[in-house]
Amino acid sequence: MADITKIGTFIQSSPHPAWLATAQGHCVYVNPALERLTGLNSEETEQADWRSFLCEEDRGPATASWQGSLTAGAPYRVRVSIRGIDGIATIVDLIAVGHKVDDGTELWLFIGLVIDAASQEQTPSRVPQLQATLNVIPAYAWYALPSGALAFLNERTADYVGLPKDHPLRFGIDTGAAWDSHIPLLHPDDHEDSRRVWSTCLRTGCAGEVTFRVRNGEGGYRWFLSRAEPLLTSDGTVLYWVGVNLDIDDAKRAEQALQRSEAYLAEAERLSRTGSWAWSPVSDNRHYSEECYRVLGFAPGDGTPPPLETVIQRVHPEDQAQCREQVEKAIRDKGDFELHYRIVHPDKRVRNIHCVGHSILDGSGDLVEFVGTVIDVTERKSAEREREKLRLVEADLAHTNRVSTLGEMAASLAHEIKQPIAAAITSANSCIEWLAHEPPNLDRARAAAARIDKYGNRAAEIIDRIRSFYKKSLPQRELVDVNGIILEILTLLDGEANRSSVAVRTELAADLPEIMADRVQLQQVFMNLILNAIEAMRDEGGELTVKSQRQDGQLLFSVIDTGPGLPVGGVDEIFSAFFTTKPQGSGMGLAISRSIVESHGGRLWAAANDGRGATFNFTLPTQVTESSPLVGLNASRMT
Numbered sequence: 001m002a003d004i005t006k007i008g009t010f011i012q013s014s015p016h017p018a019w020l021a022t023a024q025g026h027c028v029y030v031n032p033a034l035e036r037l038t039g040l041n042s043e044e045t046e047q048a049d050w051r052s053f054l055c056e057e058d059r060g061p062a063t064a065s066w067q068g069s070l071t072a073g074a075p076y077r078v079r080v081s082i083r084g085i086d087g088i089a090t091i092v093d094l095i096a097v098g099h100k101v102d103d104g105t106e107l108w109l110f111i112g113l114v115i116d117a118a119s120q121e122q123t124p125s126r127v128p129q130l131q132a133t134l135n136v137i138p139a140y141a142w143y144a145l146p147s148g149a150l151a152f153l154n155e156r157t158a159d160y161v162g163l164p165k166d167h168p169l170r171f172g173i174d175t176g177a178a179w180d181s182h183i184p185l186l187h188p189d190d191h192e193d194s195r196r197v198w199s200t201c202l203r204t205g206c207a208g209e210v211t212f213r214v215r216n217g218e219g220g221y222r223w224f225l226s227r228a229e230p231l232l233t234s235d236g237t238v239l240y241w242v243g244v245n246l247d248i249d250d251a252k253r254a255e256q257a258l259q260r261s262e263a264y265l266a267e268a269e270r271l272s273r274t275g276s277w278a279w280s281p282v283s284d285n286r287h288y289s290e291e292c293y294r295v296l297g298f299a300p301g302d303g304t305p306p307p308l309e310t311v312i313q314r315v316h317p318e319d320q321a322q323c324r325e326q327v328e329k330a331i332r333d334k335g336d337f338e339l340h341y342r343i344v345h346p347d348k349r350v351r352n353i354h355c356v357g358h359s360i361l362d363g364s365g366d367l368v369e370f371v372g373t374v375i376d377v378t379e380r381k382s383a384e385r386e387r388e389k390l391r392l393v394e395a396d397l398a399h400t401n402r403v404s405t406l407g408e409m410a411a412s413l414a415h416e417i418k419q420p421i422a423a424a425i426t427s428a429n430s431c432i433e434w435l436a437h438e439p440p441n442l443d444r445a446r447a448a449a450a451r452i453d454k455y456g457n458r459a460a461e462i463i464d465r466i467r468s469f470y471k472k473s474l475p476q477r478e479l480v481d482v483n484g485i486i487l488e489i490l491t492l493l494d495g496e497a498n499r500s501s502v503a504v505r506t507e508l509a510a511d512l513p514e515i516m517a518d519r520v521q522l523q524q525v526f527m528n529l530i531l532n533a534i535e536a537m538r539d540e541g542g543e544l545t546v547k548s549q550r551q552d553g554q555l556l557f558s559v560i561d562t563g564p565g566l567p568v569g570g571v572d573e574i575f576s577a578f579f580t581t582k583p584q585g586s587g588m589g590l591a592i593s594r595s596i597v598e599s600h601g602g603r604l605w606a607a608a609n610d611g612r613g614a615t616f617n618f619t620l621p622t623q624v625t626e627s628s629p630l631v632g633l634n635a636s637r638m639t
């Protein structure tokens, strides 16, 4: 508001006719000099449109200059005639400048000042007037001599660049400076542009505009839009160059930040082969990002984005119908859509595309447009196919490992099965005998029959377990009780342990939670580790301990033996495929076990015991979320 008071005082005391008007053109204040010139009193001028002071034929050009100035934010100057009290028109120069009043209302005020054209050459009287005008306006303003040398900076500009209070440029004193004396005030990167524009202005005598960064008193820079206008004498020669610098720093920085984030986005789109698009089925307005063009096989930025039908023509003929149908359905339902299709590039390359569209509705629920993405998923698809192949190969390998393990154990498994069958036969014989008694001893016969049932079931159970080992199946996750699996495997390997004089001990944590895992795969891991431990102790016997416990939110399993320990220097190698120290060994057991554990998100490692033997540990997370194929079969021994 201080500004308005200052401007008011300035206008009132001005010897030149002057007014203050709103951005709509209505006068807020008219000074006595103007009232004298026009013969109007303050009641007549209040709220009057300033253009009513002009002769009718000049109102159009004056309005055009004024509107131009409103958009450019620069002062304007126009030669017009004002009809005086005596009916005689006076030719005057109208100089006006608009500025925003900083009272939160975004009100623009224009100061209009008229100078008798005939008095223009009286430069000395105009200079103080010009300096006063430039000092009063809340803008960065300056003027330069016809040579181009900077002659005056208004207070705001001089304070910004940190000029001393007594600097000649604050008073418009000609220092004989060069035409480009202002250049050192600018950012070095902007020197070239500024020189070019300024020298063109000086050469042609025409107004010019340039954006540059001006250094402030502290050495920092802000962006300005600078516009220079020539102030001409009646014979058309340049009297002064008057300029206004608009502070556009915030807008410029916002624009730069936007450009940067657009560049990041374009880079991210390029790396991820994801294009973005928007399409309005109502107006057929289309926007494609650069990557969208590339993904769809068009050259980026070659004119307007191709229409939907042109894109569909690029789609593989077998996929075109479903694309059309789904897009039409999404338009009908005003809903989202998702398409998988192949696109045939002009060079006949076929690419797999995944397209997602999201509908945007207006306030009344009508469809405005779709926005979405197109992703080239060709590599991902072929990787998925390779992963699937790998899964099958690995499942085959794991199966082979199970079958060969069972083959190794054939003798002891036969013994395992024979035992309950022999016990069942014995019980059957005693049952027959108890029935043959006179009278038959039914209680004993019933007890014998119950034993037959028990032994029969036991034999069936063993056969079932062996069968599940032989079965060829793809990995499958279910909730499993790992302690239960350990006990099952120990039962199966009981005969093996006995034959090798190995005493078996378990230390199983009672509070082990069930986890999502592949039952057969976990059986296979325990089978491999326990069998290896038994084999290691085959010659001298020993003790096998299987432990389960919770540790750091995970499950930790350990298979501990008292055998000869790990091969010297081979602690890491034992996990390589085909590494074996056994005459009949395949060297696949540990490699497959590690893959299985890792595919469950766990870790398997071996360590030498303090005393005799080795310990094989593995962890399993309690939350196994995603099923992944067996990974990382290390085949370093194959080469």
Ligand code: ADP
Pocket: 528, 532, 533, 536, 561, 563, 564, 565, 566, 567, 574, 575, 579, 580, 581, 582, 584, 585, 586, 587, 588, 589, 590, 591, 614
């Ligand atoms: P294979 O049992 O067919 O040899 P594995 O991958 O199961 O294949 O084991 C690789 C090698 O690791 C074995 O040949 C053996 O040298 C070593 N190994 C495995 N378990 C033990 C163990 N408990 N004690 C000592 N060495 C072991």
